Amino acid sequence: MIKSNVFETVNKGRIKLLKYKKLSDLFFVNHAISTRCGGVSVIKGLESLNLGTHTADSEDNVCENYRRFCNAAGFDIEKLVLGNQTHSTNVRVVTEDDWGKGVMRERDYTDVDALITNLVKTPLVIHTADCVPVGFIDKNGGAIGNAHCGWRGTYGELASKTLHAMENEFGVRPENIVCTIGPCICMECYEVSRELYDDFEIKFGKSEALCSKDGKYYIDLSLINRHILVKNGVLPENIILSDLCTCCNHDFLFSHRGQGPERGIFASVLELTSAI
């Protein structure tokens, strides 16, 4: 069993979902984070709810996993929209034309690591397995966003680009946005090279997000993303920070560092359910 003050675990048959407790007040959004439980994948490392389309899994298995996940979470699989994650800092404005792209239909775009939309019933999917999923919700219900921030996306400040895209496209001010920083690798599990540590220190300054001890270097990507959000106008009290490490909990959530490269992928999904 997972212990968390931030998430509740929702059981739907064999599927277990994570939900942010604090988002339960926002009646106009539906969201869910998948776990490893309740899927059909059997290959070691992918068992069992692998939602990665570019893994050793068969397409049929991944599709069945999406079906089960969507049924449990209340998303319409026909309208699910995936990015095309390549550690870029590109943001895509999702329209009706994108409905179903990534699972039900081919994608006609590449290098998309963040998605934003003002459409209702349009679930935006971000995949991770240690990287940081960052969610964006306009408190007035006008728009949402979802971003994949690994170290490259974090260093490239994709979270800030997503905020700016929501403001430019939909007129949503950062101070009206609630942000979620989802399950990702914790600082103790994320040892990095001296070079990467130095790059982060030069760009973001010394802070509690960077730590060096015994000749080893560590970065807390979730805290760097929080710093980026606050610097760009998101109110600290509107940021929900995960307390779950993927690597420490790799039996429950897929983790690249915890399992190695032969691992599945989990999804953080967010949709507007109704216009206010």
Ligand SMILES: [Zn+2]
């Ligand atoms: Zn950890």
